[in-house]
Amino acid sequence: MLKRSDYHYSLPERLIAQSPPSTRDGGRLLVVGSQEAGVQNLDTNLQALPDLLQPEDLLVVNDTKVVKARLRGTKDTGGLAELLLERQLDEYQGLFQVKVSKPLRLGRKLRIGELPKTSCEAEMVERAGVFYQLRFSAPLAEVLETHGAVPLPPYVQRAPVHDDERSYQTLFARAAGAVAAPTAGLHFSEALLAQIGARGVSRVAVTLHVGAGTFTPMRAESVQDHQMHSERLEVSKATVDAIKACRARGGRVVAVGTTVVRALEAVQQRFGELQPYSGETDIFITPGFEFGVVDALLTNFHLPESTLLMLVSAFAGYERIMSAYRQAVDLNYRFFSYGDAMFVQRDATANEDLT
Numbered sequence: 001m002l003k004r005s006d007y008h009y010s011l012p013e014r015l016i017a018q019s020p021p022s023t024r025d026g027g028r029l030l031v032v033g034s035q036e037a038g039v040q041n042l043d044t045n046l047q048a049l050p051d052l053l054q055p056e057d058l059l060v061v062n063d064t065k066v067v068k069a070r071l072r073g074t075k076d077t078g079g080l081a082e083l084l085l086e087r088q089l090d091e092y093q094g095l096f097q098v099k100v101s102k103p104l105r106l107g108r109k110l111r112i113g114e115l116p117k118t119s120c121e122a123e124m125v126e127r128a129g130v131f132y133q134l135r136f137s138a139p140l141a142e143v144l145e146t147h148g149a150v151p152l153p154p155y156v157q158r159a160p161v162h163d164d165e166r167s168y169q170t171l172f173a174r175a176a177g178a179v180a181a182p183t184a185g186l187h188f189s190e191a192l193l194a195q196i197g198a199r200g201v202s203r204v205a206v207t208l209h210v211g212a213g214t215f216t217p218m219r220a221e222s223v224q225d226h227q228m229h230s231e232r233l234e235v236s237k238a239t240v241d242a243i244k245a246c247r248a249r250g251g252r253v254v255a256v257g258t259t260v261v262r263a264l265e266a267v268q269q270r271f272g273e274l275q276p277y278s279g280e281t282d283i284f285i286t287p288g289f290e291f292g293v294v295d296a297l298l299t300n301f302h303l304p305e306s307t308l309l310m311l312v313s314a315f316a317g318y319e320r321i322m323s324a325y326r327q328a329v330d331l332n333y334r335f336f337s338y339g340d341a342m343f344v345q346r347d348a349t350a351n352e353d354l355t
Helices: 046-052 140-147 183-187 190-198 237-248 258-271 307-316 318-330
Strands: 028-032 042-045 058-062 064-066 070-075 080-088 093-099 109-112 120-128 131-136 175-178 202-208 231-235 253-256 277-281 296-300 341-345
Touching: 028 046, 028 318, 042 046, 046 190, 046 341, 058 237, 058 258, 070 140, 080 109, 080 140, 183 296, 190 202, 202 237, 202 258, 231 258, 237 253, 253 258, 258 277, 258 296, 258 307, 296 307, 307 318, 307 341, 318 341
Parallel strands: 028 341, 058 202, 058 253, 064 175, 253 296
Antiparallel strands: 028 042, 070 080, 070 109, 080 093, 093 131, 109 120, 120 131, 202 231, 231 277, 296 341
8 A cells, every 4th residue: 555654755944945046947957867777866957958858859848827826815804814826717716725714604705905996805605625716806817916926835934025926937838827836847948948959859838737736735644545636737739749759750758847747647548548638637646657658757856745756756666766865865955846856767667556
């Protein structure tokens, strides 16, 4: 039985990155070698990434755009409320995590904003599990842009600053809807992309809107008892065609981040083959999963006992990844959203259950 505690590792608090590097591509890179081939891990930096790619390869990024998803409000009783968007439902409604002293009752109203000309009301219209469905008196997109703040992850122990609006957004960001950045994409600068392009490596995008549920800790000790949050995704025909062409020329599909892995493998699992798709996924990738699309992965270092650490372990092998994490700690790598990265190829033997 897979257990949550199998994915625990010790992480000094000082290694949790609180701010981005001075340049997007200024981070370190741990290239995880193949244990079967006796290849050691390589401690290098993001500047080495182009040399890890071949002209036949295809880089797949996530083009979701982070919205200003964190709001503060005041209840009609005077109490304070902190809101974090999970997803927008229509022009005026959204699902939110709401932090209040007492749970909101049906019909309870919150005032968003202090100035009369720009403030609006949000009314609680339905409870949806851990989320509240709120209806706003103004278009939600406008409310977020006017009153919202960058939704930095809970382990970033500081208030957002203006620079976060740039640094917590990838250069690929196009489709608004995420409440957390696909953080592996944060490492790419225009210069690094130019170097990768000069290698002859093609690039395409998928869209997976990262929800606030990505930060929800796993509470069940048994992995099979955990229910993943659902997220919206879109895989276009152009991306499917590019992946098929990559396969035909013998190249690798290189995913930039776990969100790309989830998007592509969710479609593959749903239909038995990769095809255009727009919809939802709550795919939970753990050891034993049969990968059908992604060959290599660039990813940040993830929280202990998290579903994303389980995904990477399923992709590359449990012992291989947990050993790499221990090495990253020993080498003082920076962890989580604003931290450093690792590059790893899929292990063909990784789809064996952890015993």
